[in-house]
Amino acid sequence: MTTDTSALTQLGGHAPTPTDPAQAVLERAPNPHPDTLYLARFTAPEFTSLCPVTGQPDFAHLVIDYAPDQWIVESKSLKLFLTSFRNHGAFHEDCTVAIGKRIVDAIQPKWLRIGGFWYPRGGIPIDVFWQTGEPPRGLWLPDPGVASYRGRG
Numbered sequence: 001m002t003t004d005t006s007a008l009t010q011l012g013g014h015a016p017t018p019t020d021p022a023q024a025v026l027e028r029a030p031n032p033h034p035d036t037l038y039l040a041r042f043t044a045p046e047f048t049s050l051c052p053v054t055g056q057p058d059f060a061h062l063v064i065d066y067a068p069d070q071w072i073v074e075s076k077s078l079k080l081f082l083t084s085f086r087n088h089g090a091f092h093e094d095c096t097v098a099i100g101k102r103i104v105d106a107i108q109p110k111w112l113r114i115g116g117f118w119y120p121r122g123g124i125p126i127d128v129f130w131q132t133g134e135p136p137r138g139l140w141l142p143d144p145g146v147a148s149y150r151g152r153g
Helices: 075-083 092-107
Strands: 028-030 040-050 057-067 071-073 111-118 127-131
Touching (some): 040 075, 057 092, 071 075, 071 092, 092 111, 092 127
Antiparallel strands (some): 040 057, 111 127
């Protein structure tokens, strides 16, 4: 199947890094297999944002799983969108859920889940999980593959 990428504005060329998630453009492409139930996974092991209170950097390992319907996420635009959080102040819960909701708004998947495995802030790791509902029957759901935080032990 040939996929029309003519509507994509960031793929294949220079695209500036957005400085604010609200201004970042999250693009989509037609799903080459809309009649097939499958899971696509994006893993961002070096996600960063800023604490909205102290301005100190926060780090997370994000795992985004979704079952596409008519659209898939264009990965370069996702990378730029995630990078736009680098200087954005928000709590872990806000970053994680906002990313999931933004992807849902862009592609209307059959199902989506996001896990934000955050590194400790103030000595406590805060992990955040969100999904759109029950996964479709028959969808293979692999383990997220991120171990719980155990410090140096």
